[in-house]
Amino acid sequence: MAQFESLWTIPIILVLESIGSCIACGRAEYRIGDECCPMCSPGNRVYKHCTEFTSTSCVPCVDATFLDEPNGLIKCKVCTNCDPGLGFKVKQPCRPSSDTVCGTLEGFYCLDPTKDGCRAAQRHSSCLPGQYISHAGTTSTDTVCSDCTGDTYSNGSFTSCQPHTQCDTLKLQQIKPGTHWSDSECGPQTSPPIAIISAVVVVVVVAVMAAVAIRRKIKYPVSGEIILGNCTV
Ligand SMILES: *[C@@H]1O[C@H](CO)[C@@H](O)[C@H](O)[C@H]1NC(C)=O
Numbered sequence: 001m002a003q004f005e006s007l008w009t010i011p012i013i014l015v016l017e018s019i020g021s022c023i024a025c026g027r028a029e030y031r032i033g034d035e036c037c038p039m040c041s042p043g044n045r046v047y048k049h050c051t052e053f054t055s056t057s058c059v060p061c062v063d064a065t066f067l068d069e070p071n072g073l074i075k076c077k078v079c080t081n082c083d084p085g086l087g088f089k090v091k092q093p094c095r096p097s098s099d100t101v102c103g104t105l106e107g108f109y110c111l112d113p114t115k116d117g118c119r120a121a122q123r124h125s126s127c128l129p130g131q132y133i134s135h136a137g138t139t140s141t142d143t144v145c146s147d148c149t150g151d152t153y154s155n156g157s158f159t160s161c162q163p164h165t166q167c168d169t170l171k172l173q174q175i176k177p178g179t180h181w182s183d184s185e186c187g188p189q190t191s192p193p194i195a196i197i198s199a200v201v202v203v204v205v206v207a208v209m210a211a212v213a214i215r216r217k218i219k220y221p222v223s224g225e226i227i228l229g230n231c232t233v
Helices: 002-023 190-232
Strands: 029-032 035-038 043-049 057-060 090-094 101-104 108-110 121-122 131-135 143-145 174-175 185-186
Touching: 101 108
Parallel strands: none
Antiparallel strands: 029 035, 043 057, 090 101, 108 121, 131 143, 174 185
């Protein structure tokens, strides 16, 4: 009886195996026709499918192509291009077994982060005049802007609002008052010094003219006396 059983078990196992292979291949295998072929390792693609007699023949991915998983593919995938026009730079170059990893360019932040890269980037917002950059943008966050208050201003690119220049403490004249987006404008304090100088000039001139006029008035009537006085010596 034992011999009779073993005669039948082998064909039964073969039938079951072929039914099983129609449903699924092993984890490291792929199906091609009736065959379950061993997969190629990451970085390689299928060159020739396996046959009843030969194993799968694999070749490496070349020319900016990759395959990052065990596979039964006859073509490698094209590496992602990190387009600087979209705010990307290469963070990790493409390898046969892994795709390019893109990072964000300076001045951009990531909208769609992946495990170690970024799929979508956006330029940092700029602040408006009257606002300052309260938090500079990072690779993952946008710029945060805040309004200037009080006697301060920012043109939108400052990291804090600057106090308006106080023209009077510089002994200057204010030409334009400051706003939240512009400094006050000072000019040379023209009128007071000129007024003082002109006043001084006028006073001096008048004084000189007066002195001359007085001398003349004194000199002429008494000139004879002086001459006479000289002669008497
Ligand atoms: C703001 O002022 C700084 C320095 O004064 C200048 O470099 C910058 O270009 C200005 N930014 C804008 C947005 O006008």
